[in-house]
Amino acid sequence: MKIIVPMKRVPDPDNVDKVKISSDGKRVSSEGLDWKPNPFDEYAVEAALRLVKDSGTDKTTGEVIVASIGPEEATHQVRWCLAMGADRGILVLGDDHELDASVVARALKKLVEKESPDLVLMGKQAVDGDSNQTAQILAGMLGWPQATFAGRIETPADLSRATVTREVDGGCATVTVKFPAVISVDVRIVTPQAVNNNMIPPDKLNRDGPRYASLTGIMKAKKKPMDRYTLEDLGVDTTQRVKTISFSQPPARSGGVILDTVGELVQRLKEEARVL
Amino acid sequence: MKTPWFTEEHEIFRRTVRKFMETELAPHAEEWEEQKDFPNWIFKRAGEMGFLGITYPEEVGGSGCDYFYKVVYCEELPRSGCGGVNMALLVQSDMGSPPINILGTKEQKEEYLVPIIKGEKICAIGVTEPNAGSDVAAIRTTARRDGDYYVINGTKTFITNGARADVITLAAKTDPDKGYDGMSLFLLDTDLPGFSVSRKLEKMGMHPSDTTELVFEDVRVPKDKLLGEENTGFFEVMINFQGERLVAAISAVAGAALVLEKTMEYVKQREVFGKPLSKFQVTRHKIVDMLCEIEAARHYVYHCCWLFDQDKNPAKEVSIAKILSTEMAVRVINQCIQLHGGYGYMREYGIERAFRDARLATIGGGTTEIMKEVIGKMIGL
Numbered sequence: 075m076k077i078i079v080p081m082k083r084v085p086d087p088d089n090v091d092k093v094k095i096s097s098d099g100k101r102v103s104s105e106g107l108d109w110k111p112n113p114f115d116e117y118a119v120e121a122a123l124r125l126v127k128d129s130g131t132d133k134t135t136g137e138v139i140v141a142s143i144g145p146e147e148a149t150h151q152v153r154w155c156l157a158m159g160a161d162r163g164i165l166v167l168g169d170d171h172e173l174d175a176s177v178v179a180r181a182l183k184k185l186v187e188k189e190s191p192d193l194v195l196m197g198k199q200a201v202d203g204d205s206n207q208t209a210q211i212l213a214g215m216l217g218w219p220q221a222t223f224a225g226r227i228e229t230p231a232d233l234s235r236a237t238v239t240r241e242v243d244g245g246c247a248t249v250t251v252k253f254p255a256v257i258s259v260d261v262r263i264v265t266p267q268a269v270n271n272n273m274i275p276p277d278k279l280n281r282d283g284p285r286y287a288s289l290t291g292i293m294k295a296k297k298k299p300m301d302r303y304t305l306e307d308l309g310v311d312t313t314q315r316v317k318t319i320s321f322s323q324p325p326a327r328s329g330g331v332i333l334d335t336v337g338e339l340v341q342r343l344k345e346e347a348r349v350l
Numbered sequence: 351m352k353t354p355w356f357t358e359e360h361e362i363f364r365r366t367v368r369k370f371m372e373t374e375l376a377p378h379a380e381e382w383e384e385q386k387d388f389p390n391w392i393f394k395r396a397g398e399m400g401f402l403g404i405t406y407p408e409e410v411g412g413s414g415c416d417y418f419y420k421v422v423y424c425e426e427l428p429r430s431g432c433g434g435v436n437m438a439l440l441v442q443s444d445m446g447s448p449p450i451n452i453l454g455t456k457e458q459k460e461e462y463l464v465p466i467i468k469g470e471k472i473c474a475i476g477v478t479e480p481n482a483g484s485d486v487a488a489i490r491t492t493a494r495r496d497g498d499y500y501v502i503n504g505t506k507t508f509i510t511n512g513a514r515a516d517v518i519t520l521a522a523k524t525d526p527d528k529g530y531d532g533m534s535l536f537l538l539d540t541d542l543p544g545f546s547v548s549r550k551l552e553k554m555g556m557h558p559s560d561t562t563e564l565v566f567e568d569v570r571v572p573k574d575k576l577l578g579e580e581n582t583g584f585f586e587v588m589i590n591f592q593g594e595r596l597v598a599a600i601s602a603v604a605g606a607a608l609v610l611e612k613t614m615e616y617v618k619q620r621e622v623f624g625k626p627l628s629k630f631q632v633t634r635h636k637i638v639d640m641l642c643e644i645e646a647a648r649h650y651v652y653h654c655c656w657l658f659d660q661d662k663n664p665a666k667e668v669s670i671a672k673i674l675s676t677e678m679a680v681r682v683i684n685q686c687i688q689l690h691g692g693y694g695y696m697r698e699y700g701i702e703r704a705f706r707d708a709r710l711a712t713i714g715g716g717t718t719e720i721m722k723e724v725i726g727k728m729i730g731l
Contacts (some may be wrong), residue, residue: 110365154362286366289400289413292359 075136075233075253077122079160080182081115083144083151084202099320101171111151114197116158117264120284121227122195123159124269135233135273136192137161141185143168143178149300156295157287163300166308175207177305182208183215184308191254192233198223198258211260218250225262231273275293280322355652356417363419367426370399377595379431382558383703388435390472390514391697393442397469397534402443406451410459411467417659420444421652424600428608431700433707434559441510442466444597446473446519449535453578462517462537464646474515476506476538476564477587483508486521486587487530488493491566492521500524500536500576502569507549512562513547515540521583535577544569549707555706592668594715596651596658602679602711603648610640612660613686616693633689640682666728671723676711677718683708 085093094103111119119140126136140155141164142148152163166181186194199206213220225246226239240247241260251257262268265279270302287295305312321324333339342349356364374395382388396402404420406412413419427436450463465471482488490506495649502522518538526533538545549563578586617627618712625635654671657664682703687694694701712718 150358150361153358156364157359157362199419286369286399287362288366288398289363289415289419292362292366293413293415295362296359 075126075193076139076189077136077195077327078139078141078182078185078189078191078192079115079118079122079155079180080194080196080208081140081142081155082112082132082197082200082202083109083142083148084112084200086110087113087201088192095321095323099322100318102321104170109147109151111154112197112200114199114201114259114261116155116197116284117261118195118197118259119155119158119160121224121252121259121263122193123285124280125193125233125271126237127159127228127230127272133274135271139164139189139191141166141182143181143305144172145169152300154287156298156300157292158285159291160298162298163347164303165300166303166305168305172305172312172314174314175205175211176315177206177310177312178234181305181308181310182212184310186212186216188308193236193253194218194256196256196258198260204276209256213256216254216256218255220256220258221249221251222258223260224257225260226268226270227257227259228270229272231271232283233271233273249262355656356422357428360418363617363654364422364426366705367401367423368397368429370395370401371426371429375430375432375435379435382432382435386557387560388432388438388558391657392435393438393469393472395469396439396442397467399441402447402469403467404443406447406463406467410463414430417655418596421600421655424597425604427601428605428704431703433605433704433710434517434556437556438511438559440594440597440601441475442469442473445590445594446511446517448590448593449475449519449577450537452589453535453586455574457574458537458577466517470473472511472514474509474511474518475590476512476518476520478508479505480507480556484716486584487533489521489533490526491520491522492526493524493534493536493571495524496570497574498573499570500573502536502544502566502571504537504566506564506566507562508551509562509564512564513550513560518564519577521587523582528581529538532581533587534580535582535583535586536571537575537577538566538569539575542569542571554709555703556710560717562654568613589663591716592658592663592665595668595672595721596654599647599651599668599675600655600710602675602708603644603651605704605708606640606675606679607644607648609683609686609701610644612701613637613689617689620691627656627689636685636689640685643678643682647671647678651675666725669716669724669728671720672716673712673718673721676708679708680705680712 085104089107092107096103122138127134136159139162140152140160142152143166149165152165156163196209209222210220221238221240223241224238225241228237235250235252237250238257264283266282400413401423403412404415404423405417408414430436447463447466450458454463465475477486479489493500493502520536520538521533523532524534544567547562547564550567551561553561555623617633620627651671654664654667657667687701687705690699690701693699
């Protein structure tokens, strides 16, 4: 089984105070920010590793490829995912300002045509732009089945299909998709029992959250291959569908009040905020 | 940012260690401080994470990394918020076990070093005695040969991990009439009859860690537990000291830097006389002074780490590094308490704990005064 995990590098969410908007209002400046893999994509890497790797015995039943579209520095975040246990990396050089979900989806489609994976497993959205579109557009372009917001994934031992529990408003929806497919994951995919491939025994080492890059993993990752392409190499149509008119900072928060009783809260929600 | 010391891989490892410290250890720091104890699973988890064998060769289960991975590890340790645990882990990886790596036979490494790196066996180093600290040659514990055994008698004190250790790398006199050239090292299993822990010592800081007094009464140690050759133990202990002092220096710098980081947050939000503390020039200058001291010590220590990675025995430089960094850490953290005012003195802010823990560093592993004597001798005074 071959899995491609698209991974975007995003500013560390802890840097929120450092984000600045350029004076013309056209861009978000990324100067001086720390970067990390988009958390939802890191969860997708974890889910992919749980699907095909047995960390207890080093047994593997598939390949995990981490693909990123970004500047040269994004190799760092790809290497990070390789240190977690993914097999190889792909970097497609591209500047954030030239990309929107449709350009990214078109680039991923080209990679899918090159690599013919059985599954594209990705985060439901990136925590910087929060578009939540790429997985859906990609599945549409490929004509593949899609299961978004996965909180659980179960596959039979022959890895022919996946039963996915999707986190939707008001509850869970369970769908079965045949491979090849596109699945996007939500946060609960990294709970200890969330991925079951009915082949590798439920791994006792599965902890809550994505795994650490272990020291041996980091050493191995040094030698793992990383392919580089440009959008041009892949023949990607780079026309953006989304035009950014301007960015602005959210209004500064005004001071809150601490209320003594729930009764008081209900009263003020009713009378002042008029939301009840 | 590119530096001569740290590559991309070092920085990935830094995130791993930081995440581990912040999510698996820090939440328990206060509880362990209160209990004056910590659970032994920490060694196992540290072993699984590869923290206990960073620079050891792969044949014994280590990762064979360069020394700057160790630097990264020591720099992130203070984020556990628990000096006692950090000390226990460093004794395991950098004080008790290096002699086994250097001197051990294949069988000794298999039996002791491999499980120590996995965190399955806990180790301690037994050198200090009531009347012999840095004056190692004056130890009085004896190991008398009797057929296939050595019979060990004596006492040791200030032994970290002493109450929980499975094995102690023990220094004893095999020729009591001689000084430094009559000393040998042994691997002493703590389940042997005649070994006992006479006291767990109460300390100023490092509360979770067990610091003990040990007694050896006719402990019969099989002769194949002799580490290296008879009467050569002193030299190994002396070389081992460099590694111990270096990790102390790195951790001291990192500890001071972390306290300063917290203090900077504090002075920005704490208001007095209508404005944040940080808006007073005296605060700013104090903080910058501390930053200068930290950065100067940090880069001198990096230099020593590089030297250590090359030749293993830069005694003069490491001694300078230990003085610079540990004395600086005590000074800096003391000033940070001052900037916190009354809150700095309160337990709940954790800053007085950092001070109590850091205070040990100018004493343990060779006092500042001993370091000065070492340096004095080496520069021909």
